[in-house]
Amino acid sequence: MSSHVRQKPVFRFAPSPNGRLHLGHALSAILNHDMAAASAGRFLLRIEDIDLARCTPEFERCIYDDLAWLGLSWEHSVRRQSEHFDEYRLALQRLIDAELAYPAFMSRSEIKAFVRQYEVDGKVWPRDPDGAPLYPPIDKERPAAQIAQLLSSGAQHAWRLDMAKTVGRVERSLHWHEGGSGAETFVEADPTAWGDIVLSRPDAPSSYHLSVVLDDALQSVTHVVRGMDLFAATSVHRLLQELLDLSAPQYHHHRLVLDEDGKKLSKSIGSTALEALRARGDTPSDIRRLLGV
Template sequence: MSSSQSRPVFRFAPSTNGHLHLGHALSVLENVHDAERFNGRLLLRIEDIDRTRCTPQLEAAAIEDLSWLGIRFDSLPGRQSDHFDDYSLALDRLRAMGLVYPAFLTRGDVKKAVAAFETEGRIWPRDPDGAPLYPDTDLRRCENERQQLLANGKRHAWRLNMKAACEKAGQSLTWKEYGADGIAEITAAPADWGDIILSRSDAPSSYHLSVVVDDARQGITHVVRGKDLYHATSVHRLLQVLLGLPEPVYRHHRLILADDGRKLSKSNGDTALRQLREAGKQPADIRSLCGF
């Protein structure tokens, strides 16, 4: 093994569905810090599965912002849109295990089911992000009905049968979280997320599926990302075990929050680096705002 292959590998993986904001600057700087600390390599991965909102113009803007900030990567940018076949193969493997089913309920259907349930004074279970878990309506459909709906072109997503997947994994799942005090073993709880989406009619892969496939394909050894993805790591460890993919170590860093306490969002145009640059901020100012 060459010295370059044995070095730790980090990645910064922004979704180019909007302009980068201060939270992205923090995350890439955290990755740069750890890559330098461990003498590792840092890769840039463009997460552009959403072919409607992710545009070449936004990708170019993101790369230009990162260059302006002084970030240097150890390879040319990689793009998820170049690897749709990899995600399809992973989905096929899960399907062959009997762990995936077509889900036909729309968001409106789910909203109605939850509302009807909760009018009776009960509380519908929700995932760690607060979204209602998907009903078991489609999971209970007989195979003949499923095939008929598919043959009729009924719009659908593909979801993971979480109960069956956890049984198939057949072990107590954990992930390794590293920090200033060393490495901690964190117990994973993927069932808290219910039957997650793996693929939709308008996207060939979900974030959960693509991220584990990408990290394995690129040989990522250290995943440094925000605390908002801490609980999602449970799902990623489950998929890694099911697909026989290597396990990276993780670090979930602090977040930069808006004045009202919410997470920064591209959709709200929060503290976009473009706007800060236009207001006269310099790279050193951005680093200072991020605590570097």
């Protein structure tokens, strides 16, 4: 008899404690919880609090309260990204040592000024899938001596992935397993659409992209269930998984919950917060009916 034990499916809900959860969060949390239960799998809660300026213990407590009110339960202990910065730094250093990451000194205002000047004659500077301008090539073109001088002087900088160099190192085509909408498909990844993504900033030792792929691998997550707003970002995640020798989970990108104007819900819109819905008398069953789950 084989001693091999098939791993249980592992799902996770990973909110940031920078505001109250809204209906969109509820949909994602419920789907992850219910899919884990249906497959006799595990349901994890992760707190994505790398943004120390906006994330607070109060909002973290609110997350626990809202999920418990919805009737959801999760495994303990909860992983907090703020407690694992050293792990993210080690992964970043691997990319730096492989000469796939470079120090980026341009501020947001300098990037805007560069793009504005470039487009003054009617040309269009390329944007990423979220609409943000791709990072200019200025820092990659700096002489090594100038880069060393800037670093030794303590100039503030982010670290960015050299996308052109990186994709040349990947020997096979990238894709991911998409299990949403009832039909399983393989989606070809296109990380180049994002340009030179941020890996860390002066105020955060890891970006969302870097930390999320490490967390999923370290927690043995097998199924990533999240909103369609992150569908395109999966291309970047597949690239980082390949570079860092991390396992790739199956993905399921679910529909978004939209407001009256057809826009994605935001934590800044208080009327959609679970706290407000609870205060007006809604029950967890009402929330499920409202979401169609």
